[in-house]
Amino acid sequence: MDRKIYALAKRSLDILVSLAVGIIAIPVVLVISLAIKATSKGPVLYWSDRVAAGSGTFRMPKFRTMRVGTPAVATHLLDDADSMLTPIGGFLRRSSLDEIPQLWCILIGEMSLVGPRPALFNQDDLMALRHEAGVADLVPGLTGWAQINGRDELPLPVKVKLEREYMENRSFWFDAKIIAMTAWKVISSKDVQH
Numbered sequence: 001m002d003r004k005i006y007a008l009a010k011r012s013l014d015i016l017v018s019l020a021v022g023i024i025a026i027p028v029v030l031v032i033s034l035a036i037k038a039t040s041k042g043p044v045l046y047w048s049d050r051v052a053a054g055s056g057t058f059r060m061p062k063f064r065t066m067r068v069g070t071p072a073v074a075t076h077l078l079d080d081a082d083s084m085l086t087p088i089g090g091f092l093r094r095s096s097l098d099e100i101p102q103l104w105c106i107l108i109g110e111m112s113l114v115g116p117r118p119a120l121f122n123q124d125d126l127m128a129l130r131h132e133a134g135v136a137d138l139v140p141g142l143t144g145w146a147q148i149n150g151r152d153e154l155p156l157p158v159k160v161k162l163e164r165e166y167m168e169n170r171s172f173w174f175d176a177k178i179i180a181m182t183a184w185k186v187i188s189s190k191d192v193q194h
Contacts, residue, residue, distance in 0.1 A: 010114075018104075028097070032063055040086040053137055116140055117140060143179065145165060148182055166178075
């Protein structure tokens with residue numbers, strides 16, 4: 001498929017899916033919001049600075065799963081991440097329901113359904129590898145090829161190698177395969193972090 005046609009189809013799918021799922025998820029969003037407020041102090045959403053395609057940053061929302069005051073680093077770098085979870089934080093992460101607010105970033109074009117997961121603003125080691133591999137210009141995704149092949153368990157060079165593989169083989173059908181595999185992993189709770 002021609003790259004321009006692919007880009008147009010990808011963006012159209014991003015808009016349609018984020019709108020449709022966002023509307024369907026309104027009751028779920030309300031229940032989660034109430035549950036977060038009832039079980040822990042602090043805001044419903046946690047906004048983190050993430051690296052945008054090319055350069056710069058954007059603010060990415062998630063339902064808050066960690067206690068207020070938790071350091072802003074990748075969860076796998078925390079000494080005892082489980083002790084910092086809110087009472088419903090583990091469930092939200094295992095079910096990936098904490099990711100629902102990112103539909104907003106997809107709708108406005110800061111993210112896509114499929115692409116490399118957006119790096120935290122301070123993940124310089126990851127971004128250096130992404131620039132070297134040429135994948136730093138890809139629009140970050142809600143899910144991606146590396147995401148469904150190991151997530152945070154992957155060493156950074158392996159993660160970036162998979163992202164490069166995605167970049168070199170991008171297509172509507174590859175994106176569809178990644179979305180289907182992501183849905184299966186979420187439903188089966190495989191490779192999902194607490």
